Amino acid sequence: MIDTESTATPSVVERRPRRTVAERQAFLEADARVEEAQPDQVKCRGCQNWVRLSTKRQYELQRWYRHQDYCKATTYVPLVKPVHLN
Numbered sequence: 001m002i003d004t005e006s007t008a009t010p011s012v013v014e015r016r017p018r019r020t021v022a023e024r025q026a027f028l029e030a031d032a033r034v035e036e037a038q039p040d041q042v043k044c045r046g047c048q049n050w051v052r053l054s055t056k057r058q059y060e061l062q063r064w065y066r067h068q069d070y071c072k073a074t075t076y077v078p079l080v081k082p083v084h085l086n
């Protein structure tokens, strides 16, 4: 909800939505692929690896998103072939 457009900064265009630390934390904790969320690292449920986040911003989501790109464990569901010996 934006109701204050009084600040005159015409040259600066804020394109990225600003999220607070609390919002990013809530986002990560709500993510089913996150096993454990900490301010500077997130544990991936898929591959059980700790994904390092930014050391400057708490709960920085960017690196977690990047991890999703190359972490196959979160999307790959191993098919267990039933073994029928009869």
Ligand SMILES: [Zn+2]
Binding pocket: 044, 045, 046, 047, 048, 049, 067, 071, 072, 073, 074
């Ligand atoms: Zn992973």
